[in-house]
Amino acid sequence: MTLAFLSLSALAPSRLLAASPREITWDDLIPPGVPYSEIIGQGEIDELNDTWVPLFDENATKLNDALNGTLIRMPGYIIPLEFSGDGVTEFILVPYVGACIHVPPPPANQLVLVRTEKAWPSNQLWEAVWVTGTLRTELLSTDLAQIGYTLRSEEIEVYEW
Numbered sequence: 001m002t003l004a005f006l007s008l009s010a011l012a013p014s015r016l017l018a019a020s021p022r023e024i025t026w027d028d029l030i031p032p033g034v035p036y037s038e039i040i041g042q043g044e045i046d047e048l049n050d051t052w053v054p055l056f057d058e059n060a061t062k063l064n065d066a067l068n069g070t071l072i073r074m075p076g077y078i079i080p081l082e083f084s085g086d087g088v089t090e091f092i093l094v095p096y097v098g099a100c101i102h103v104p105p106p107p108a109n110q111l112v113l114v115r116t117e118k119a120w121p122s123n124q125l126w127e128a129v130w131v132t133g134t135l136r137t138e139l140l141s142t143d144l145a146q147i148g149y150t151l152r153s154e155e156i157e158v159y160e161w
Contacts, residue, residue, distance in 0.1 A: 021073040021132050026095045028074075029109050029149065031064045053104050060107030063137040063148045072151075073132040075159050076112070078125050079144065087119035092147060093131055105145035113140065116153035128159035 030036060043054040074093070079100050082090035093112040094100060105111065114131055132155040140147050 019071055021071045023073045024067070025074065026076075026110055028067065029064055029112075031062050031066075031109075034059050034062055051104060056107050060109060061139055061146070061148065063109050063139065065137055067135050067149075068137040070135050071133070072135045073130055074112075075128055075130055077128055078120065080122075080125060081113075081142070081144075083122065084119050087121045088125065089117075089119050090115050091120070092142070092144065093129075093151070097126065100144045108139060108146040108148035111145055111147040112149040112151050113138075113142075113147045114151045114153050114156075116156060118153075118156070120156050124158065128161075130157050130159050131155075 027036075045051075046053050076093040076095055077097050077099070078088060079092040079094055080088040080090075081092065082088070091114050092100060093114050095106060095110055099106055100111075112131075112135070114133070120129070131151065131153055133151045133153040136150045137148065138150045140150070
């Protein structure tokens with residue numbers, strides 16, 4: 001019986017044997033017990049640029065350590081950072097269109113830096129996407145924002161509504 005099972009499992013596609021990613025939402029990136037309403041303080045108006053600049057408290061950099069090292073799948077939008085001839089190879093995954101570009105950035109625990117071997121086509125930058133890969137809690141800064149998570153992408157696909 002054991003020999004028969006081993007023979008069958010050798011024939012099964014390796015993808016079936018791999019772990020399925022945990023589908024998460026942006027709320028999952030905030031540690032349990034930290035209400036989103038307590039992350040953003042009063043803020044101030046930047047009259048020169050006609051924008052609202054939120055003031056984040058210390059909760060903005062609190063990360064959900066329970067997700068560190070977890071294979072996840074999550075939706076979001078792409079803010080490109082690095083390009084190759086085939087498209088975007090590094091980007092910030094954000095929860096809504098235009099975050100970090102037209103408006104002040106979300107808090108660090110609402111941003112994911114994604115690196116991918118397979119470039120995402122430049123002509124699909126404004127589409128919502130699903131990103132699958134291993135999530136890491138890693139606080140870092142870029143010119144655009146402070147980021148709380150990194151992810152090595154295994155798959156990127158268009159988000160189907």
